[in-house]
Amino acid sequence: MNIHAWPDYLSQLWPGLRTSFLLLVALVALGTPLSLLLASTQRSHRKAVRWTTIGIVEFARGMPSLVLLYLVYFGLPSFNLTLGAFTAASVALAINYAGYTSDAIKSGLDAVPMGQVEASEALGLSRGVTMRRVILPQAVRIITPPMLSWIIVYFQTTSIAFAISVPELMSKAYSIASVNFQYLGVFAVAGLLYAVVSIPGSQLVSALERRQQRGTP
Amino acid sequence: METAANRARPFLEADKVSVAFHGKAAVDEISLTVTAGEVVSIIGPSGSGKSTFLRCINHLQVPTSGTISVDGVSVVDRPGQHPKAKDLARLRRKVGMVFQSFNLFPHLTALENVTLAQVHAMGRNKSDAEERGRELLAQVGLADRANHRPSQCSGGQQQRIAIARALALDPKVVLFDEPTSALDPELGADVLKVMRDLANSGMTMIVVTHEMHFAEDVGDRVVFIADGKVVEQGNPAEVLRHPQHERTQRFLKAVLDR
Amino acid sequence: MTDFFHYLTVLSSGVRYTLELTFAAVGLGLVLAIPVTAARRSSSRAYRFLGTAFVELLRAIPPLPWLFLVFFALPTMGLTPLQPMTAGILVFGIISAAYLTEIYRAGFRAVPAGQAEAAAALGLGPFHTYARILVPQAVKTALPLALAYFIGALKDSAIVSVIGVQDISARAVAQNVANSNGLIVFLAAAAIYLCLSLPVALFGRWLSYRLGTQNAVRVGA
Numbered sequence: 001m002n003i004h005a006w007p008d009y010l011s012q013l014w015p016g017l018r019t020s021f022l023l024l025v026a027l028v029a030l031g032t033p034l035s036l037l038l039a040s041t042q043r044s045h046r047k048a049v050r051w052t053t054i055g056i057v058e059f060a061r062g063m064p065s066l067v068l069l070y071l072v073y074f075g076l077p078s079f080n081l082t083l084g085a086f087t088a089a090s091v092a093l094a095i096n097y098a099g100y101t102s103d104a105i106k107s108g109l110d111a112v113p114m115g116q117v118e119a120s121e122a123l124g125l126s127r128g129v130t131m132r133r134v135i136l137p138q139a140v141r142i143i144t145p146p147m148l149s150w151i152i153v154y155f156q157t158t159s160i161a162f163a164i165s166v167p168e169l170m171s172k173a174y175s176i177a178s179v180n181f182q183y184l185g186v187f188a189v190a191g192l193l194y195a196v197v198s199i200p201g202s203q204l205v206s207a208l209e210r211r212q213q214r215g216t217p
Numbered sequence: 218m219e220t221a222a223n224r225a226r227p228f229l230e231a232d233k234v235s236v237a238f239h240g241k242a243a244v245d246e247i248s249l250t251v252t253a254g255e256v257v258s259i260i261g262p263s264g265s266g267k268s269t270f271l272r273c274i275n276h277l278q279v280p281t282s283g284t285i286s287v288d289g290v291s292v293v294d295r296p297g298q299h300p301k302a303k304d305l306a307r308l309r310r311k312v313g314m315v316f317q318s319f320n321l322f323p324h325l326t327a328l329e330n331v332t333l334a335q336v337h338a339m340g341r342n343k344s345d346a347e348e349r350g351r352e353l354l355a356q357v358g359l360a361d362r363a364n365h366r367p368s369q370c371s372g373g374q375q376q377r378i379a380i381a382r383a384l385a386l387d388p389k390v391v392l393f394d395e396p397t398s399a400l401d402p403e404l405g406a407d408v409l410k411v412m413r414d415l416a417n418s419g420m421t422m423i424v425v426t427h428e429m430h431f432a433e434d435v436g437d438r439v440v441f442i443a444d445g446k447v448v449e450q451g452n453p454a455e456v457l458r459h460p461q462h463e464r465t466q467r468f469l470k471a472v473l474d475r
Numbered sequence: 476m477t478d479f480f481h482y483l484t485v486l487s488s489g490v491r492y493t494l495e496l497t498f499a500a501v502g503l504g505l506v507l508a509i510p511v512t513a514a515r516r517s518s519s520r521a522y523r524f525l526g527t528a529f530v531e532l533l534r535a536i537p538p539l540p541w542l543f544l545v546f547f548a549l550p551t552m553g554l555t556p557l558q559p560m561t562a563g564i565l566v567f568g569i570i571s572a573a574y575l576t577e578i579y580r581a582g583f584r585a586v587p588a589g590q591a592e593a594a595a596a597l598g599l600g601p602f603h604t605y606a607r608i609l610v611p612q613a614v615k616t617a618l619p620l621a622l623a624y625f626i627g628a629l630k631d632s633a634i635v636s637v638i639g640v641q642d643i644s645a646r647a648v649a650q651n652v653a654n655s656n657g658l659i660v661f662l663a664a665a666a667i668y669l670c671l672s673l674p675v676a677l678f679g680r681w682l683s684y685r686l687g688t689q690n691a692v693r694v695g696a
């Protein structure tokens with residue numbers, strides 16, 4: 001194993017890591033509002049709305065992320081809508097992410113006591129204001145740690161965008177290795193790059209969780 | 218029957234037992250001698266180290282320093298030493314324990330709770346263990362609950378099952394850590410009655426309790442602990458009615474004023 | 476619509492590989508997780524460190540780099556190249572071991588400390604304490620989580636198609652290349668995965684309802 005070449009691989013992989021991050025930012029930016037929407041419609045008192053939401057959520061996470069990725073990339077052209085690989089990956093992973101995270105958001109919203117809603121109603125606040133100013137700020141504290149750990153999970157999931165040749169970390173690694181044949185070194189460095197981001201991330205999550213447990217009796 | 222000579226022999230000896238958590242002493246050089254058949258009540262404010270000291274006696278808590286011997290068995294020669302599994306098993310056969318929160322095994326029936334350790338720790342055969350188990354459940358007034366799970370029993374019943382479980386190994390001494398404080402007074406009374414019968418049968422008992430009536434009527438001695446130290450001990454009536462130390466007086470006043 | 480059913484039958488030939496891989500990998504993981512859990516719960520610092528390092532490293536790196544390391548890199552070190560299926564089982568087996576270790580630990584953590592204490596006070600040895608007291612109670616928490624993990628693994632296993640395992644996803648990719656009918660092909664693939672995971676999901680729901688535990692679906696990438 002030629003460790004001396006590793007810094008070189010690192011600099012070659014760097015643009016790939018950047019693309020992985022951009023993909024993560026895009027999917028979280030698209031997925032979080034969708035997740036919030038799904039969480040609130042899951043709490044709707046109208047049965048039809050609730051069941052439609054459950055259907056969407058189960059669809060979004062019922063299939064492998066990879067299949068959803070293919071479905072968006074190769075399926076949308078049937079509707080005369082062709083997305084580039086990066087956009088398709090952002091959209092597919094955002095849908096997938098929203099499906100998984102809507103539960104975390106929903107339980108955060110559920111954790112805010114009913115009395116808060118009643119008090120807001122008694123004060124004559126509109127439903128939107130109640131959500132934005134009363135419920136969300138209280139729920140955010142509960143939601144933050146699980147959302148962060150989902151974001152770490154999805155940082156890793158961006159690696160499947162390799163399958164549609166988004167030039168992210170794994171694609172870069174694969175193309176470098178198929179030229180220099182240093183599979184071990186290149187994939188090891190790529191793997192470690194994921195770890196270097198994920199491990200501090202999950203430590204941050206546990207620290208937040210511990211702080212929260214201390215804060216709530 | 219216990220003879221007078223037998224009674225006077227120190228049966229359990231704790232010598233300068235200390236426990237520190239994060240450098241802070243929870244138990245601070247407590248020494249205690251208990252003779253066979255004696256019923257000792259330990260009282261004291263919350264956080265004074267009563268439970269921690271009690272748990273040292275059967276080595277659920279490893280003392281930072283000091284030694285303990287029960288009926289000639291001492292699990293370590295030097296404090297801080299790791300006890301041998303065999304010595305630990307020998308100690309625990311001699312010492313039964315009843316917990317504040319019962320700690321019954323929820324997935325087992327009352328009878329299974331009482332027989333499990335007889336089979337797997339003592340090596341009794343299953344039918345003997347069950348016979349003994351039924352006998353003990355009858356003794357605590359729960360013959361009819363043998364096949365019920367703990368969750369199907371009231372708190373008082375659960376604690377009586379836990380007492381039967383502790384007695385199943387034929388211990389020489391039984392430790393009680395606030396056995397009634399998780400119970401309504403009425404349910405606690407059933408438990409106290411079982412404990413009273415047990416004391417009358419000559420069992421050696423160490424009872425951490427807030428039940429002053431029990432300490433006075435049933436106990437042979439009261440030990441008052443504060444800040445990890447024994448402040449005062451003696452005849453229950455004397456300690457409870459005429460405490461000598463200001464700290465004891467303050468504690469008893471607070472308890473009785475409640 | 477007839478296309479959809481046509482693809483369903485074509486893709487079904489991959490079900491065998493998807494199931495074989497998932498069952499073998501999770502089976503391997505269930506066994507491997509036992510010593511790792513023991514290490515993580517050990518009183519020895521060194522064992523705890525090794526257990527933690529194993530779990531953290533495997534969970535911090537997605538399956539794809541592991542797969543490439545085993546499939547492409549090991550042969551360059553003079554080892555015999557593995558069949559794609561074997562590589563997939565090995566990689567997902569070891570990754571499952573890491574996740575299942577955390578599930579076992581969650582199971583044990585859910586058992587109140589008083590249970591182990593009561594067992595110790597009764598003089599039960601470590602074997603009987605685990606076999607009779609801790610494990611039966613830990614299973615209540617761990618089993619629904621393990622089932623949820625199984626479903627996650629079933630879906631994650633799709634990635635082995637990139638190294639050539641002929642599973643559902645690989646067949647779908649091939650059909651898409653041949654017929655450029657991506658929408659219907661991948662909807663059919665999705666439907667098959669759903670049919671495979673639904674029974675397990677329903678069983679898990681029923682089980683956690685029976686056991687009175689939460690059905691927390693929380694599976695990694």
Ligand SMILES: Nc1ncnc2c1ncn2[C@@H]1O[C@H](COP(=O)(O)OP(=O)(O)OP(=O)(O)O)[C@@H](O)[C@H]1O
Nearest residue numbers: 238239243244261262263264265266267268269270
């Ligand atoms: N495992 C532990 N780790 C750290 N500190 C502990 C531990 N167990 C007990 N302590 C501390 O030791 C002190 C004595 O606790 P202990 O439980 O023995 O008190 P106690 O007299 O039984 O109180 P109570 O009447 O509330 O049961 C307390 O300050 C407690 O916080």
Ligand SMILES: [Mg+2]
Nearest residue numbers: 267268269394
């Ligand atoms: Mg206590």
